[in-house]
Amino acid sequence: MAEHDVARRDFLVKAAQGTAMAATGGLLWVYLLKQEARAHPFALRPPGALAEKDFNAACIKCGQCVVGCPYHTLKLSGSGSDLPIGMPFFEPREIPCYLCPDIPCMKACPTGALSPELKNINDSRMGLAVIDLENCLSWKGLRCEICHRECPLKGKAITLETHPRGISKHAMFYPIVNSEYCTGCGICEKACPTTEAAIRILPHKLVQGKIGDHYRLGWTFDTEITQDFKPSDVIGPGEGKTLAPGKAPGQDYLNSGDL
Amino acid sequence: MSDLGGYDARLDALASTEKVHNLSFTGKLWSWRYIVLRRFTQLGILLLFYGTAHWAWQWPEKTPLLSGNLSASEFIGLIPLADPLAALQIFLAGHVLRQETLIGVAIVFGFYLLVSGRTFCAWMCPVNMVTDLAGWLRGKLDIRALFHVHRNVRYFILAATLILSALTGVAAFEWVSPVGMMHREIIFGIGFGFLALLAIFLFDLLILKNGWCGHLCPLGAFWSLVGKAGLVRVRFDKTSCTHCGECAKVCPEPQVLNLKKLEERGLVFSGECSNCGRCTALCPEGSLAFDLRPLIRQHNARAAGSTGH
Ligand code: SF4
Ligand code: SF4
């Protein structure tokens, strides 16, 4: 082999080795990132947090929101935990978010990962309260309703429904959460007196269904009448003839008095 | 000292080496001045962050003193600070940076542009304390190299950081950075970040000398590029240097102390120098000293003039 062939071969091998190293390293790195970024579905983020993907991109992991929160609600996740590394979250059963009207956590955030678009703390949607109907004291028939009383949006986020109860003269008071108003602050979860909270905050995507656009809830429309059984309009045996009452299709035998 | 290979020159060099190894007690203490100062700034900044987060240190009243960590912070409620590399990654990941972040980046970037980028490494970065310890212990135990890695690998890792941020939609280095991990977990609570630090420590101690900071860390690479023209530099005085080579033995980036290049330039030119001050504190002839770049040329001209070179 000519000398420059050897050199050439060496060079090619070196280049291939370098490329292989870079590719292996790069793939490993991407794998790590994907693992980390696959947000734990139970992470509850501070008020105003962007949607998961944007939040992952935007948060610089500085912890200024943590320092800004006067109630020590927020924590940064440590490495090796099952939450994406270094980002703020809270556990309502320990310390809920007390819905500060001036939203100091959001104001402290330098990146906008906690979006300044949030003007009213009651518009925050950190999660949704969900009641375990089997273990809620009120749903069992006891008079608890603590969650309702503690909820900063009581009467909206949690309402009480009364139901008669069998032979007892006492009514049941069922707390019901309304997603339209619930902020996910978790004050209810903190307050719930059962050993394990019977009301909990979960991220919306874990608990909230979606009915789809093709269902029409006819009774919710006031004006839109979709079927019309006016007897005179149905296809009759001849032009200009009116059917006798009770002769319209579907009505004939029902109204005939034979039944 | 132009006859490099000459007998006299070699004697001079040996004498210098002798001086390095036979320091008096006070001389030794004095030679630790920069390492003491560096620990002071590194731990001091950590303490300010920690005190603000845990003991609600405030100044002025009702304003957090120094809130956040090295990734981004706010000083006395007024001055935003942000890590330029982290911000760049976030930008590439697809998030539009807010004005506050940009101002913070400008302040930090400007500061290190002036004082030399890798001053961050030796004076601010918490991981530096770990790698310094590993390097020191490695020297004591006289552990030989296992293999060789080119020091430019870090620039490729830096490039990969930026590319992967754009590809994956998250700040690629920030999500695995031991620098961020260490600071964050000391200030905001413990995770398993110490395992990453242990890995770096062992890697530096047993596998590759100055392995992490000198070969791999993309943040160090970034600051190397930024601070090339910084003001604070180590000046080199060729008239007094005896070529003992002791400085390169303690320098974590010995390639920057190439004597030939030093003689040409009259200062440590490479951005890879972290202004750690090891060499200046050690040099027995006083040939290496911190100085401001514009003053170095004057100084060297004067020195050359006085010895007739
Ligand atoms: S709104 Fe108040 S209580 Fe809730 S997380 Fe923000 S600072 Fe903390
Ligand atoms: S203040 Fe913003 S950027 Fe910093 S940790 Fe909190 S959410 Fe992330």
Ligand code: SF4
């Ligand atoms: S989380 Fe609970 S307390 Fe908070 S708004 Fe929703 S229902 Fe009310």
Ligand code: SF4
């Ligand atoms: S090279 Fe990286 S880890 Fe080392 S001191 Fe510099 S920034 Fe810190």
Ligand code: SF4
């Ligand atoms: S040249 Fe001197 S100051 Fe620069 S890194 Fe080396 S020992 Fe430290």
